[in-house]
Amino acid sequence: MSPHALLWFRRDLRLADNPALTAALQAGRPVIPVYVLDEETPGQRPAGGASRWWLHGSLQALDEMLRSRGSRLVLRRGPAERVITELAAACGATSVHWNRLYDGATCDRDARLMAALTERGVAACDHKASLLFEPREVTTKAGEPFKVFTPFWRACRNAAAPARPLPAPGHIPAPEIWPESDALAGWRLRPASPDWAGGLAAMWTPGEFAGAKNLAAFVGGALGRYRVHRDLPAMAGTSRLSPHLAFGELSPRQVWQAAAAQGVSESREKFLAELGWREFAHHLIFHFGDLSARNFRPEFDAFPWTQDDPALGAWKRGRTGYPIVDAGMRELCSTGWMHNRVRMIVASFLTKDLLIDWRAGERWFWDTLVDADLANNATGWQWVAGSGADAQPYFRVFNPVLQGKKFDPAGDYVRRWLPELAALPADVIHHPWTLGTAAPKDYPPPIVDHGRARDRALAAFRSLKTASGGKSSGGKSSGKALPS
DNA sequence: TGAAATGTTGGGGCG
DNA sequence: ACGCCCCAACATTTC
Numbered sequence: 001m002s003p004h005a006l007l008w009f010r011r012d013l014r015l016a017d018n019p020a021l022t023a024a025l026q027a028g029r030p031v032i033p034v035y036v037l038d039e040e041t042p043g044q045r046p047a048g049g050a051s052r053w054w055l056h057g058s059l060q061a062l063d064e065m066l067r068s069r070g071s072r073l074v075l076r077r078g079p080a081e082r083v084i085t086e087l088a089a090a091c092g093a094t095s096v097h098w099n100r101l102y103d104g105a106t107c108d109r110d111a112r113l114m115a116a117l118t119e120r121g122v123a124a125c126d127h128k129a130s131l132l133f134e135p136r137e138v139t140t141k142a143g144e145p146f147k148v149f150t151p152f153w154r155a156c157r158n159a160a161a162p163a164r165p166l167p168a169p170g171h172i173p174a175p176e177i178w179p180e181s182d183a184l185a186g187w188r189l190r191p192a193s194p195d196w197a198g199g200l201a202a203m204w205t206p207g208e209f210a211g212a213k214n215l216a217a218f219v220g221g222a223l224g225r226y227r228v229h230r231d232l233p234a235m236a237g238t239s240r241l242s243p244h245l246a247f248g249e250l251s252p253r254q255v256w257q258a259a260a261a262q263g264v265s266e267s268r269e270k271f272l273a274e275l276g277w278r279e280f281a282h283h284l285i286f287h288f289g290d291l292s293a294r295n296f297r298p299e300f301d302a303f304p305w306t307q308d309d310p311a312l313g314a315w316k317r318g319r320t321g322y323p324i325v326d327a328g329m330r331e332l333c334s335t336g337w338m339h340n341r342v343r344m345i346v347a348s349f350l351t352k353d354l355l356i357d358w359r360a361g362e363r364w365f366w367d368t369l370v371d372a373d374l375a376n377n378a379t380g381w382q383w384v385a386g387s388g389a390d391a392q393p394y395f396r397v398f399n400p401v402l403q404g405k406k407f408d409p410a411g412d413y414v415r416r417w418l419p420e421l422a423a424l425p426a427d428v429i430h431h432p433w434t435l436g437t438a439a440p441k442d443y444p445p446p447i448v449d450h451g452r453a454r455d456r457a458l459a460a461f462r463s464l465k466t467a468s469g470g471k472s473s474g475g476k477s478s479g480k481a482l483p484s
Numbered sequence: 485t486g487a488a489a490t491g492t493t494g495g496g497g498c499g
Numbered sequence: 500a501c502g503c504c505c506c507a508a509c510a511t512t513t514c
Contacts, residue, residue, distance in 0.1 A: 395514045
């Protein structure tokens with residue numbers, strides 16, 4: 001069999017600005033594109049329900065893009081280390097290309113695979129594609145990883161600007177004989193019965209083409225008022241590019257370049273800083289591999305979380321009695337997405353009002369978000385909980401009524417997702433229980449009193465400070481090196 | 485990328 | 500005219 005190049009797609013389901021693809025083509029040999037559904041490698045967290053739904057569409061779109069260029073996508077299932085090694089041997093690949101990922105379990109697996117391939121005489125090449133600034137490229141003056149966002153992002157902005165995106169190739173040389181491929185339908189990534197994904201399908205179009213279209217629409221539209229409108233969940237004021245970025249249908253370089261081309265403004269800087277948080281999250285998870293499972297600040301290991309399954313269930317279903325919280329949770333279930341401002345509110349409610357471990361919320365988001373990303377999800381949850389790097393102080397407790405009044409003043413967002421409350425006027429919609437007997441009967445009363453819950457949360461935090469000897473719980477750093 | 489409690493100030497009503 | 504009280508509006512601090 002003549003030599004081939006194997007191109008392993010992972011979270012980079014695009015043809016444009018794909019360094020692994022470009023490199024695979026440069027050998028001038030036929031390229032075999034493959035995607036591996038790996039639900040078996042220990043430590044790798046399998047995709048959640050909403051992500052699986054998206055993945056189906058994204059793989060379908062990628063296959064179509066490849067076919068329009070004379071190629072196709074080979075689908076395989078199993079532990080990636082074994083599947084790629086065997087496929088490389090079976091199809092006579094002399095090189096394997098992929099784009100790097102950064103969480104601990106994936107880094108370990110990829111390192112093992114690279115060693116195995118190298119041992120068999122196959123050139124294994126990984127590439128930078130998913131980040132603007134890779135974890136090793138950016139360090140403090142002391143050569144340490146950053147633990148605080150602002151200096152991290154300042155260092156990034158002072159570094160060389162990201163390179164221009166690579167063009168999509170026009171033609172991809174195909175092998176004479178294609179290796180066997182699974183049928184996508186056989187993977188059953190989309191729900192059948194019950195089909196809970198109708199709301200997702202109504203809202204989203206997975207794939208590189210839709211991603212590019214959405215990016216262009218955003219930079220030509222909502223980006224102009226992003227600084228203010230991004231905080232108003234009733235508006236389409238955010239980019240909604242997160243799932244395209246999570247699956248790599250868009251590269252951060254493409255997004256960066258599109259936004260940068262708009263000229264300097266406060267809105268543009270705010271938006272680029274959101275890309276910065278994405279970079280920071282991946283920086284953290286690279287240097288702190290189990291960020292999604294363990295408190296970044298070890299003193300939080302002693303935090304007195306409560307086990308309250310009924311409350312957790314009410315939170316998941318959007319039945320807490322706090323309209324802004326419930327609207328967010330129902331938006332999440334219906335569409336696979338939640339507005340960022342509301343993510344902070346519901347996360348604060350779970351961890352502080354209900355005193356439930358952030359990992360329970362992280363798991364729920366993982367299962368329900370179409371943009372679920374290990375690094376972003378863990379960083380966000382730990383940030384809200386106060387256990388993370390550069391986290392907000394624990395005593396910063398969101399008041400769901402005030403947040404609702406401030407960011408959904410007309411109540412339109414609540415009305416959209418809570419039909420029970422659709423008839424209420426703006427002045428009570430964020431606290432319907434104050435209507436007494438006139439409150440809607442089919443909407444639950446608050447499952448906790450926020451004022452009391454806040455006191456309870458502050459007391460829990462104080463107990464933590466005392467238990468750990470009162471050290472380093474409010475300070476910026478204990479001076480210790482990061483675990484890695 | 486807070487909220488609540490506490491402190492300060494200044495204007496108006498009133499004796 | 501003046502001091503006093505009240506309280507809204509704003510500032511500061513504390514959690």
